[in-house]
Amino acid sequence: MSQNLFPEIRAVAEETEQLADREGENVESTTEDDERPMQEIESLCMRCGEQGVTRLLLTSIPFFREVIVMSFRCESCGFQNNEVQQAGAIRPDGTVYTLRVLSREDLNRQLIKSSTGTIEIPEFELTIPASRGQLTTIEGVLRDTIQTIIDGLKEILADHEDEDEDSAIGEVKLPRKASEKDAPMRPFTVRLDDPSGNSFIEFNGSMADPKWNMRTYHRTKQHNIDLGLINPDEPDELLPKVNGEGDEGVENANEEIFIFPGTCSSCGHAINTLMKKVNIPYFKDVIIMSTNCDKCGYRDNEVKSGSAISLQGKRITLKVEDQEDLSRDILKSETCGLEIPEIELVLTRGTLELSEKVFSDTRRGDDKFEEFLAKLKAVKSADQPFTVILDDPLANSYLQNLYAPDPDPNMTIETYDRTWEQNEELGLNDMKLEGYEEDAAKESAEQEVPAEQS
Structure with missing residues (x-):
């Protein structure tokens, strides 16, 4: 039926x-x-x-x-x-589709945009807001956008082009598809974000398409209000009870989150930074900091150590063999580097996301980046075994041990002494934790002697 x-x-x-x-x-x-x-x-x-x-x-x-x-x-x-x-119901989660348009063939990919979906092309700082639903292609979206801008400017300027008699009388010829033209093209990204989860971008062959990516996310309260799923006047739901302690447990849970006012580094508006101390079993206490600007959308998440600086660095090596290994929790601090030798991927210290950084740094018009994306997609799906290496000179990074407290047969943890160069880069060579009171007293005495002589 x-x-x-x-x-x-x-x-x-x-x-x-x-x-x-x-x-x-x-x-x-x-x-x-x-x-x-x-x-x-x-x-x-x-x-x-x-x-x-x-x-x-x-x-x-x-x-x-x-x-x-x-x-x-x-x-x-x-x-x-x-x-x-x-024709169906609103999906449980929102979806974000990301497509790397690297060749003209990609312009033919089908795109379904619901009335709640937005399209972004970061390379041109272009955002197409939520409007009527569309069944089109990547090229169709670009042509519609360009035509809308051109028609609007022509209406403002009252600029009407003179039509040739031949074109008015003769046969109207449709423009050739951009995907069929043999001309150089600047690569760009198409990101389709739909909180209802009812939009879609076509992949090539299967979901292992290296240029195509999809992720889901939980909708915010404002998303649910915009979709008409909840009443905006309803009060927020109470937090769940902690350890069955009733209201006192809820109050104690809220006290664990600290709020620090600050300024958004992107737009300058006032924002709050949320901080919370979390204990990771078989690891240590860490401090999670989250910043979210409602004005410009800027987001930043950081993880800091909640304990003393480790005397040695730590290198964690994991042999990933199946999908179960992909579900392991990972905590990568800002001082940690990540490496996957099988695909020649090296993320240096301070690199928290691959995302647009790799894409923007490797757009060269050849097939090497496409080959890298294919390898990265295979790693993401665990189609073949690979190795993940976390190297943190401050030992503030963590990779979940599925066999804890017993040793993990697929994981190797090494500790090592930091070099003088690493300590210098981390600012540890000039840090003195003991005996600084004596140095301060000695420096104060040296300053008093010249004063008495004068």
Whole structure:
């Protein structure tokens, strides 16, 4: 029943093409209206008030879900509008799709944007806000955006281009697809963020596509308000009880979080930094700091050691063999470096995320970056064994031991003495923790002697 009601979009396209061929041959069609791939409904045009036609197509997008494609056109005034709506429920989590557009073939990828999805292209500082739903391609999004900007500026400037007589009388030629042109192209990123989880970007072949990535996230209260899932006037839910202690336990739990006012380093507005001390079993106490700016969206998370500076550094080596190893908790401090020798990946001290840094540093127009992304995608899926090395001279990083307190057969932990250069870089050579009172008294006495002599 579901397959008949929501046929795949490829099957609908083939059926529509066959109907068009038969109509072109002037052959009487015996197809009933109920069997046609789309339904037509008379609708009121909101621009001129005359009757137009709305066409509805119920179809299924492969590897995605069922959607309703709607197209309205008014023959009286020429107004037309296309929109896509979801036929299913709102997903439990939001989704973020990221696509690295490295070649012109990537411009042909299908894109479904719901009415709650936003599109970002960081390289051009372009953000397309949530609006009507669309079933299009990457090229279609770019052309629609460019055309909208051009039409708006022309309307402001009252700039009407003169049409040649040949173009007015002759046949109108559609522009060639950008994906079919043989011309250099600057790589860019398309990020589609939808808190409803009902948007989609096509991957090539399978989800192991190195240029394609998807992640889910839990919606915030504001997201749920914008989606109409909760009442904005409802009070926040009370925090769960801690250890069954009732209200006193909740109060104690809140007291563990410290708030420090500050200034956003990105936009300058006042923000708060949240700090909390957490004990990691079989490791040590750490301090987690989180900063989130509601004005510009800037976010920063840091992990600091909650105990004394370690006398030695620590190197953790893990042999990753399956998906279970990917679920291990990892804590990487700002002084830790990460290395995966199998894919020649080295993240130096202070690098907390791979993200756009690698992409922006390696855009060179060749296939090397694409090969690296393919290897990184294979590592992410644990398609083949690989090695993860965490090297932290302050021993403030942690990798979960699944066999704790017993030794992990796949993990090796080494401690080593820091070199003078490492201590110098960390500012430890000039740090004196003992006997500094005597040095301060001696320095004070030396300053008093010249004063008495004078």
